[in-house]
Amino acid sequence: MDRLPLIAPRPPRLSDLSDALRAIEDRGIYSNGGPVVRGFEADLRDRVFGGAGDCLAVGNATLGLMLAIRQAAGPRAGRGMFALMPGFTFAATAHAAEWAGLTPLICDVDPGDWSAAEAAEAAAFARYGDRIAVVVPYATFGASIDLDRYAGYARLGTGVVIDAAASLGALDAQGRAFGTGAPFAIVYSMHATKVFATAEGGVVHSGDAALIERLRQMTNFGFAGARSAEGPGINAKLPEVLGTLAAEKLKAFEAVAEHRAMLDRRYREQLGGFASDNGFEFQVQQGRRQAVQCQSILLPRAFAGHRRGIMAALDAQGIGTGCYFSPHLGEQPWFRANAVIEPLPVCDDLSARILSLPITDAMMPADVDRVCAALMEACARLGRDGLEGLERRGTFVHSTLIVGGGPAGTALLTAASKQGRLADLAAGGMAIVERDAVLGRGSIGSYAITSDSTAETFLTAVKDNVHEAVAALEDHVSGQEIALHKGGRIGVPLYRATAFIEATGAQLGRIVIDHGGHVATRSEVVEARREADGIWAARVRNLTTGQERVMRAASIVIATGGYQSRDDIAAEVIAGSPLGALAGNRLVTGDDFLSLGGVDRLRVRTADMRAPRIAIVGGSTSAMAAAALLLKAAPALPLGAGAVTLHHRRPLRPFYHSAEAAWDDGFTDFGPDDVCPGTGFVYRLAGFRLEARELVLRMLSIGGRAPDPRLALRMIPQDEAGTRAAIEQADVVIGALGYRPRALPLFDEQGRRIALMADAPGRPRLVDQHCRVIDAAGRPVPGVYGIGLASGHVPDGKLGGESSFSGKANGLWLWQNDIGQMIVDQVLDSNAARRVA
CATH class of the missing domain: 3.40.640.10 (Type I PLP-dependent aspartate aminotransferase-like (Major domain))
Incomplete structure (x- = not known):
């Protein structure tokens, strides 16, 4: 049977236009508004646009x-x-x-x-x-x-x-x-x-x-x-040569447009009644006739997640298909990094369900009937074998289910690729479920701050990667932009890094799919239940269609990041009182302030204040980032001397590459327990880096640096009364007190909720030292791992780090290397043991 391509170009044949082409040669005018092009413009105006x-x-x-x-x-x-x-x-x-x-x-x-x-x-x-x-x-x-x-x-x-x-x-x-x-x-x-x-x-x-x-x-x-x-x-x-083609096309153009409109009507007749309450949807037509390049329909919501299978089924019958425009503009890495994007729920829905079917000049009504019959058969077969079949019933077992495909989830894939083991990980039926339309970004692009990871760290994710498509990203335009920040004292602006991490995520996702894995975007894992055989049954919801299915997996990796709760920040006891009681409605979470537009929102809050006073509570990187944002705001905020106070519980420590570098710079506030034995780094884990480091060095007057007079540091234990007074008198209080892990609801074989350590008050851990998710008693939950912001892993042993460090280790490099490799090793070992059993 003849193939029906999605689009079959039929421009005028140059070989039939030899006289017109010879005339161009004889005139010697090939461009610059020659007679052919000018004649075409006039004819088009008169014949198509009525002389207007x-x-x-x-x-x-x-x-x-x-x-x-x-x-x-x-x-x-x-x-x-x-x-x-x-x-x-x-x-x-x-x-x-x-x-x-x-x-x-x-x-x-x-x-x-x-x-x-x-x-x-x-x-x-x-x-x-x-x-x-x-x-x-x-x-x-x-x-x-x-x-x-x-x-x-x-x-x-x-x-x-x-x-x-x-x-x-x-x-x-x-x-x-x-x-x-x-x-x-x-x-x-x-x-x-x-x-x-x-x-x-x-x-x-x-x-x-x-x-x-x-x-x-x-x-x-x-x-x-x-x-x-x-x-x-x-x-x-x-x-002029292309003008000749245009002039020739104009002669028979009306018949072409009408023929295609007839094919469009045929599609609507054939597919309009399919599954009446959940059928195909067509674009509502405006005007008397549409110029139809190809037939665009929306799949029923129940079939949206199976578009790839439907397209494959039609291809097997010689029918070309596409999905214009999926991804839409708001889903494309370049525009996500370089455009301003308003909420796009309808675009999301269209992009998830759009299917493009053939309309060509050569097609006849019988060809449309053939396409429609094949489409309905593919959907009917999926209804029997797919929607009610293996995956929905959850009988297929994925080796690993990664919950979250943002920076942490893709860092795990990067770690596997660096070992040359990503194909092995995918071949076991690995699945990735991500809420966003693409892998990689997560919420990283929504922040107005610079990274605390160097440009080199971003680029090591792809440099010399065994997968050529990933390695090539070092020379990609987004990789070149990251490279502009190499060797700098200030990190990469996070919103400028999104194009690169999305491009990386896209390539990693393709490798996973090409080796037998599965990627589900615009989807979320609602919960997971452990079954009697030890397999985890996860309930997965398509965020566009609302459809749910069960995905079973031998292992789960939670990579859903962290979050800040205003209630938790307000409940934090500072200088003997809950911060919420001290700050009242003047309290702003650090996460809200650090996000894009946070400075503008603060401008609105303080617009009527001649000299606003701002208190930042916290000693983390996010606290220093908040201070840096305030001090470098453009146009400048009206901040006088001591207008910004930063209240912290522990001394602020800068990172150094060696003890010698610290001494040379005049920094001596460290001892043997503060030096990483593996690298020689001073405060490898606890130390501030890049922009936050530069501000700390200034405020500590290290190496003759002059502090910024607009900022004052205050150690809470040394002056609790001063801290209370500063918070009570501040016009805005920014609570930059860290993040909680975003845990996945887990249930045991009897359907009882498993209480996790991550559910505890404050800023608890999600995982143990082996990146295993732990329950409220500190015991690992079998087959469940965690990675990412606020997960709580504390490097030790061969992972290095200073022995004095007791906090949570958050860092892209660690996720892409040591921590990620730790999880990959455990998952692959578990897969191997399961196959032997």
Whole structure:
């Protein structure tokens, strides 16, 4: 049976256009707005857009977007200004905004027509106001959208550019070509995969001919008449050869668009009644005709987690499929690191369930029937063998279930890969369940601080890795950005590290899948119960669809990180009284202050205060990070001498690479028990590093450094009365008192909740010295391990560290190396023993 590809380009054949190509050669004009391109622009304006305004052909639609967005932004293009766009669109939209000098501001979409939601746009305007220089809605999948709404934005002074890449051929409600006569730029694609298929190219249309002329000037380096740039510009011209293809395509274009619309109607007829109360969902159509590049449907929620299996089943029958746009913009590492992303629940839902089916110029209704029959059969088979089958009943046993695929969970994979054992770990049926859309990031990118791990630590995760795809990340653009911070005294800004750790997570996840493992994103493990045979049965919920299933595993690794509870922070006894009683409603958790926007929230709280007083309570890295944020805020906060006080229980210790380095710097407050016997490091575990270290050295006046007069240090045991008074008199109190482990509810064979050490008050441990999760009595829970923030492992023995250290060891390097390897060894040994048994 013939294969039905998802997309089958059918541009005009150059071999049939020899006369037109020879004419180009004879004229000797190949670009720069030659007669072929100019003739095509005029014909398109007259035949498609009814003579309204004008058209401009460009090298491709992305160039058209870049030009149009830059022109619409005008002098507002620059740092801190936004281009508002929906999350459910192609990456080119956001890239074009960045190239035009704007930051993408990504909002949610409407659940019906999948275009930007009016309420989401309104919320963005309410929050960001005139910082939104341009709005760039997407006419989703060749649809028509409400241009009146955007004309309203334009009248209020906001630039508007419509990304209509796939909509050349769409008809609006009045039967006109979508975008006809619009007062702003409408950008269409003529890529080979589009309904208006050429090799490459784009078109910008507007009812404002003067606007098109300004854009035309920008396509030619900003030249106006003389060869002297009078404004922004690039080379975006469409060459004559591609103009020839476009002119030829225009001749038969109407029939192509109508044929594809007929195939779309056939799909809707065939699939519209499937599983009536839980069926396939189609995009709500706006306008008289959609320009259909491929057929986009949403899978029933019960089948969303089985999309890969459905696509494989269709592929086996010679039917090509895709999933545009999954991931959506808010799920892609570059934009997660470089855009501002509003809540995207509808985008998340669409991305999880979207399935793209074939529509091509050569297809006939019988081909659509074949695709629909194959799709329904695949779903019916999954209903019998999948949704009600092995995995849902929990009869398949995964060797290991990693609960959490953030920095700690992926650090475990990194540790395995460094030993060359990741494939072995995955081959046993390892599964990873992560709440986010991707592996790696966790919540690390939501903080406004720098890392306490060096750039070198981040890069050692990939350097010389046995897996080539992982090793190549050292030269990836995100790896190069991390490398800029090598050798520095200040760590990598956490929000700038996310692209790298997500790229690393993506490669590690692929290795796991390629070797028989399983990765479930946008999912969470609700609880796990130990069965009589020692296997753990975990209840896993898909956060997008709400569907639940049981995953059985011989071992579980909890890598869900830590958290701060305001109630716990308030209950902490400081200078003889609960901190909450001393601070009242002036108390802010350290976690909230350190997150993105924390300084701005503090500005709002203290806006009416001429000289605010701020007390930080805690002696951890997060406490020092809070102090650093306050002192380096830009614009500066109105902090006078001693305005910030940091209250800590134990002396603040800086890290040094050797005792000699400490002595040379004038630091002598350490003894033999404070030196790691394995490395010679002074305060290897207890010492502050990077930015926090620099601040500690200043405040302790080490090596002749001058303290910052705005900050005062106060040892609580030495001056409890002073601490109480400072907290009671402070305008804001930041409780930076560490994190609690986020434990997973565990139940025994009788269904009774297992009380864990992590459930105890304060800041308890999750694990013992072998990274085994421990119950309330300190006994290891069989087959359950823990890693990550607040897990509580204290390195000893061959792991090194100073003998005087008694706190929790949190550090990316330890997770990616010694601690991670400890868990990998135990899990693989357990897997081997289980196979022998």
